[in-house]
Amino acid sequence: MIRIKCPYCGLRDHSEFNYIGDATKLRPINPELANDDEWFDYIYIRDNPRGVHQEYWQHISGCRSYVKVLRDTVTHEVLKTGLPSDDLLFSYEAEK
Amino acid sequence: MSKYSVLSLIKNAFSDNKNWERAWRDPEPKKYYDIIIIGAGGHGLASAFYLAKNHGIKNIAVLEKGYLGGGNTGRNTTIVRSNYMLDENALFYEKSLKLWEQLSHELNFNVMFSQRGVLNLANSDSQMDAITRRGNTMRLNGIDAELLDRRQVEKMIPYLDFSDTARFQIKGGLLQRRGGTARHDAVAWGFARGADQLGVDIIQNCEVTGFKTKGNNIEIVETSRGPIGCGKVGFAVAGSTGHLASKLGMKLPIESHVLQAFVSEPLKPVIDHVVTFGAGHFYISQSDKGGLVFGGDIDMYNSYAQKGNLPLIEDVVTAGLAMIPGLSRLRIVRHWGGIMDMSMDGSPIIGKSPIDNLYLNCGWCYGGFKATPGSGWVFAHTIANDAPHELNAGLNFDRFRVGRSVDENGGGPIPNRH
Amino acid sequence: MVDKDYNLPSIKRQSALDGQIESGRFGNCKTEPGIFIEENHPLSIVQLETREPPQKDFLNVIQNLFNFDVPLAPNTSKASDKTRIIWTGPNRWLIVEPETRDLTSLIKSQIKETSFSIVDLSHARSSIGIDGFMTRDLLLKGAAIDFHPEVFLVDHCVQTTFFNLSALICCLDENRFNIFIARGFALDLWQKVQEAAEEFGYETL
Amino acid sequence: MFSKKNKQQIRRLSSGGLIDRSKPIGFKFDGKPLMGYVGDTLASALLANNVKLVGRSFKYHRPRGIYTAGTEEPNALVALRTDARTEPNTRATNIELFDGLEAKSQNRWPNLFLDVMQINNLAGPLFTAGFYYKTFMGMPGWHFYEYFIRKAAGMGSTELERDPDTYDKKNAFCDILIIGGGPTGLSAALSAGRTGARVLIIDSSKLLGGQLIWELDQIDDKPALQWIESALKELNEMKNVTIARRTTAFGYYDSNVVNAIESVSDHLPTPEPHTVRQRLWQIRAQKVIIATGATERPLVFSNNDRPGIMLASAARRYANQFAVKPGNRAVIFANNDDGYKTAVNLAEKGIDVRAVVDSRTYVNEFWKTKLDELGVELILGSAVINTHGHFGLTGVDIASLSSDQKSTSSQSTFISADLLAISGGWSPNVHLYCHAGGRPQYEASIAAFVPGLRSQSEYPAGASNGAFSLIDCITEGTNCGIQLATELGFSKTIFSIPQTDEPSVTPIKALWRIPGKGKKFVDIQDDVTESDIKLAHQEGYISVEHLKRYTTLGMGTDQGKTSNMNGHAIMAEERGEAIETVGTTMFRPPYIPIAMGPLAGRDIGQSYSAKRKSAIHNWHHENGAIFIDAGQWLRPQYYLRNGEANTTQNMDLAITREVKGTRGNVGMVDVSTLGKIDIQGADSSEFLNRIYTNGWTKLAIGKARYGLMLREDGIVFDDGTTSRLSEHHYFMTTTTSNAASVLSHMEYCLQVHWPDLDVKISSITEQWAAMAIAGPKSRDVLQKTIDEEDLSDETLPFMGVKQISIDGIPALIFRISFSGELAYEVNVPADYGEYVWRRIMEKGTTDNIIPYGTEAMAIMRIEKGHVAGGELDGRTTPDDLGMNKLISSKKEFIGRRLLQRDGFLDPKRPKLVGLIPTDGKSRIRTGSILVKDPNASLPMPKLGHVSSGAYLSPTLKHPISLGLITGGSKRIGETVWATSPLHGEINEVKIVDPVFYDKQGERLNG
Ligand SMILES: Cc1cc2nc3c(=O)[nH]c(=O)nc-3n(C[C@H](O)[C@H](O)[C@H](O)COP(=O)(O)OP(=O)(O)OC[C@H]3O[C@@H](n4cnc5c(N)ncnc54)[C@H](O)[C@@H]3O)c2cc1C
Ligand SMILES: NC(=O)c1ccc[n+]([C@@H]2O[C@H](COP(=O)([O-])OP(=O)(O)OC[C@H]3O[C@@H](n4cnc5c(N)ncnc54)[C@H](O)[C@@H]3O)[C@@H](O)[C@H]2O)c1
Ligand SMILES: Cc1cc2nc3c(=O)[nH]c(=O)nc-3n(C[C@H](O)[C@H](O)[C@H](O)COP(=O)(O)O)c2cc1C
Ligand SMILES: [Zn+2]
16 A cells, blocks of 8 residues: 655644556647647657656545645555646755 | 476376476576567567477567566466457457467466356346447357356356345356366466577566667666667566656556455365356356455456455455455455456556557556467567557557547546556 | 524435434443444534635634644644544645534635635535544554553544544544544444444443 | 363473463364363474474475475474365464364374385485476376376365355555564564554564564563563554564555455454454555564585474574473574574573584583573584484484585584574565565675565564664664654654563574485475585576576475575575575565465455445346346346246247237336436537547437447447437447446546536436336336326437436436337436336236346347447447448547548458348357358358347347458348358358348338
8 A cells, every 4th residue: 555645634644545647747728739749758759757657646536636745656655646737846956 | 498297297207206397497598688578578579489389589688677477467366368359459369368278288387268258247137238240240250159047047157146135137148168267377388488488588587677768779787787789679578568668758648456266175066167247346166276266346446456455355255245245255365466467458458569669568468468469479470560460450559649549448548447 | 703594404414324223221331332433413514614824814714713723744633622623634724513503604704715626515524523432442453553641642643544434533532532524424324333342341422 | 173182282382372271171183082272382282292204395295394384384284174164285384273273294194103105215316396397298198197296296275165264355555554464564563662653563473562572582680571561551552553462464565555464364263253364464654664573594414304304593493482391302504593592591490401403613602501501401513414313303413514615524523402492594575575676685793594675664673673682673673763753843852771581692604515325405395405506506597596496495385484595595605606696586575374264355255356246136036037147237137037047948939929919019127227428518419429439419409319439440339329318418329338437538538638618527427317218008008107198209209319207206218119019218316216107017918018138138239230249349340330321420539530441441341231040940149250151161250240130030030140241231132151160050041231120210200
């Protein structure tokens, strides 16, 4: 069981959440202007890092918030959690 | 190198088994290879074997960071089948199945390919419709398939839950009799021995750590045992594809996820087929050693840890007991995980890459063990000819961009929906 | 504030558990049952949601209506004799009381804030009350929440997975809890609670 | 159960032990009635009765006995209990004896003493490691040989009967979890408990105290048992300390979560009423102290597997704890001090200890004097090189060892013995530490792997951390408890460390194998011998992981608890490399084999998946509904009438009746399961515009609109109608199966993509009971139900929405139609659902209203060419489904950009059409494949497939289907073949418009 801290509800089992996936993927802000590559990248391509991964989990059995989670894909350790607007990677690196 | 046979067994028994030769050498890496295959799993080894055998290429190395066969090849539930619906998959996997049928002979190594039949159960009308479509397509592709109704399933596999207490009733199933299981380790070992005999250098404990490129070509493969020059490079590293690609600054339509598997204490034969559950993620067969080998779904989150977590185990076992209530008192002795290269449509990617002399063999998801000989066959062809074989032409890397995903179950570009 | 009596339908509400509950003592009831279970019905349940941060006016309206503050801390609730307001998400609450009035219209008529929603969930949720000295042990069988009495205090509440179902669990008193569950799962949950309570002995009221 | 007459327990000591001689217990082994006492394990009771032979080995079918006294037992595996409660492969050493226990030996035929497969033993050299990879490749094929191999392999058997017992799960939280209640764990619990921290201590056994239970150590000059007792007394009094017995931690997972199985009733003949057999614990602790002790290792020499050979600590445990003489004449063989302890204990119990054979050349005075006093011969610098006996040990050969331990003297001495107690040293139980992510390190001073760096909050202590003396265990435990409690903010309290009476220790000298001929078993369960390891090395399987897989070393039920270290060390010797270089194989959960029952808990049978019921469920049930699963929902599929049996024929009749009744008069279907989402806020219209393909800004209040949603990749995701209730308030419906994913998708859009939009959404699926009333008389019936309101076309036109009341119940009526008839969807608060349904049924009686189920609904939608699950299969684009008119060109929406990709524009893409059999009667099955020439050679080119088939259309009187075919509507009028080779069917079909019925939509107006 991975324990994830929902910014609202606190530390919970990951089975209360739905895994959504890579949170670094940003939907083109101006969908019209984005080119094919940007769309292809957004929908299909993944960094898939071995190590720190910034990802979304939805607290589906809790407050239903989308929670941003910084997690190590090798140890499964949850390094940081926050709101969708937070850049966890940045603050994690900064703290290091 | 001596041939394996009953006779050789007897002969060696008399000489106290002192004369068996090494199954493969343990060579020092050379400075340069025409072709370097990264990853000594089933796919990498088979590719090297067929490169040497079918295409007469001699100067080949397979580099392996750990021990050969220790990746997903050594940790999968060994189901071999070709019951796919979409032509791109079906024809490829059928070729693979045909190769399986000859493999022990071809390798002179008993890979224990056991065509005990693979039965996919259906627990609802819509699942019956789905397996009907799949089975019909298989038949039109020349692949064996039979549709069983509830009564026929019960006759074949009486220990499934046919009682009123089953939450989801069994409606029927799709049977592929030619499907079955194989001894996973033996597949890696057999291909390793075969490739080694054809002169391929299999270099274990040799991790690829980076690349030196020139133009759009890889020139040097950096390893934990020093740099090695190369003509062409093939990736066959399954779950590590994303990580290795990142060394080239290359990103792929792949996520790595962990898939777990389980084995029970050894039992006298009770489960004679491979059976998969329609209403939940569960599949089971019995190994020749007696352990019930079973598995379920991926753990759902990106992972490079070769280990899983309990919630999924609970789900898998719960589905197992829903299908076979009599498992309840049997005990699990071990569970483990493998890192899956989950592609965005659930189908593999075998073909050329954006880099000129690099070839990709990845995206195998849950299903690449059965592909082993076929994958080696077409990958060897692709590398040797710098062009795909007709069987992997549709399984290219570009298909996502152009809207030609090969999506067997319609899950969309979300790896955990396949 | 005046409680205006709205017209509720005269037809009796039929809960998801109607006709499904057998009252009596069951399980290992050699002595006093460790668990008491009952259904809370009929309730008025209204969900309120507003902007971040919630405006003073908005909070004041609610406070004036119910005579106590809106709980702003996650996982908490506040209550009067009659009404309980439960935090259920950022800027979102459930207001629960026994059904005596048209709560939705009452609240709607008072609120001036424009960024808010009010949704009647009175029929969408079933509520099961659990009491008895083994309640916290029972809850631990179904939910991965620390129910230790020094950790999970009166008025605490959580939304979590309870016997594999999404549920809202609220502590009313030392051993007294209310569980809210989607109506369609009510019977399922009831049966699960009964099974889990068997070893403690239980009484359905 | 059995006669309590005194069956002789000839090996039972007359005094001592932790057994209750006043409570005899009858049990059966292989059908033979025997007696034991409360406090016995099955193993100790068998030994007390002089039963030495308990099983046959895996491969060679060698006679085997009891080898250990604990969870590590590789040998004494029995089938416990009978019938549906049979538990194959149960370790006799772990079973608490209970009244009426029945156990059978395994892996032998016809019986334990006469086992025909013994022949394998003689053919030994043939059955070397991996022999099967080298043969069985020829005719008649592997399938033939496999049959016999499979039969010969396996151990216990099962009939896969349904388990009569139940299981449970529970969660636990604490500050400090202590795994293991030996001296280390108890000390830690005391010191941590005293600080006030919440401590949970679990132990596999019934008795806490660990090894101290059966050792004769003194603590503070009193027997250790007294120390345990007082520790337990104090712990029991602490409210912040919980003790869980018979609870084994089997896995240490992520986020410091430890899982354990509690054996609630395994020590009883059957569970007490209302009680489960086992319980799964999920423990979340801030800190975890691993105090799981260590496991003794055997020594590897010729014929080291005979019944009568056992671990030295086990021999002394049987004598001390169970008052059983494990033998009458004993020889002890060890490379460490453990042998002396055993010799002294056994001798003091009156067992004739013939000799202690120590491979080392030095022993300290303490033991020497003790042995002298007891008259036990001491043989230093020597080894047991062979053993004798068949069903039981009769004697051993002893020779002296060269100083490099690589050879023995040619002279050997025979000593007659029926017990050989062996000790090759101790291996800390690092399993849980390794599960947590730790990597063990080799520690030469104790010749074992010990925990290395910590990877989570796990703290190995005591013997499991490589501290083998009692005083070290107590000290480590105490310190660890204090340290972790203070780290968690609890304040330090006073503690003192007691004294022990241990003699000084002479270091172990590693001895991995003893030279000599004959089978030397390394893994005694899987029959892996030293020569197998040598062969593996010779053939290149030199990594320990290859070694394991090639020889099956450590792959049995015991997972090599007693064998791995020896095996890996032998490989290291063969490779000529250091043990730490060669390493260990991976430790994996579970620590002990665990039954599947507790992992599923109560979620079995009908409880496998929750059942979701609509508010009208009871009415359906009472009125003949046959239910179908729609995800977790139960929905009426069709309704049988009084007395009709549920046969295919009656089902067809019912469906026909329902379709005809609806199209002819009026029918009603429960559509409560459709997803419903409440949408409020100033930006609601904009939001809908972005998630649906069609436009929403112009929808009038009081109107509904059909909407189509795509995935980001342009594939159709979901469809449904959404209604505008007021300026900023919408009511959305989704398909039943996508209700949850659509809600999550919308939440994702709002929270992640467009947090600036002022939109609030919530699921209101459960708030509303919904019923669709359809058919030419639907308006009449509804009008009668709600007499005061006007339902005419003017007030409620097609796609109109109205808020009304029915008998004072607020209701929302949508004039929308899936069936193609004049139809209304009535939504009322769920608690009134059944009431309103009944009311409409009542009012409709004179109009012959009929309830209809999903089957009739599906037929009517196919008749109308509406798409559903079969068409929305996750691979179709709007264009494939003929829905291009729903694609707005004026705005941006999810999925839009990817619609223009090559593959989507490919003219070969199959597109929606209608299909009818040219003979007007043949059934065209869903899942049939459409081909041009059914006789073409394989693989056959395919044009498309049948996505939904109605084998009867009561309206059109012939079968109809929807399908997707290359060319789509351009092919209308052509004929192709629908084939279902699985059924041996080939039917010619005509391609027609997908709307089979009322293309103009006139019936929508009644
Ligand atoms: C639990 C589980 C169950 C499965 N069940 C089935 C099944 O029933 N049927 C089926 O068909 N498929 C199944 N699969 C999938 C199947 O196992 C895989 O798709 C297949 O084995 C992949 O083979 P491979 O040779 O591509 O990869 P692997 O066997 O994983 O080999 C890749 C190798 O690359 C090496 N490597 C990685 N990075 C480097 C580097 N940087 N340098 C050098 N070497 C490197 C790895 O160590 C590894 O040995 C299952 C998988 C798992 C995990
Ligand atoms: N003679 C020797 O060389 C030697 C070697 C090692 C240890 N010892 C002695 O053994 C004792 C060691 O004390 P200790 O407390 O460290 O260990 P212990 O063996 O006394 O106690 C360990 C306890 O942990 C329990 N346990 C083990 N695994 C468990 C699991 N997964 N879940 C739940 N419970 C589990 C066991 O049932 C046991 O009660 C000391 O007395 C020490 O002197 C002697
Ligand atoms: C088909 C199959 C059968 C297995 N059977 C056993 C078994 O009987 N006993 C055992 O201990 N492990 C068994 N294993 C698991 C391996 O021991 C090992 O866990 C797995 O190969 C993964 O390697 P790892 O645990 O070293 O990471 C089996 C694995 C597979 C794939
Ligand atoms: Zn939350």
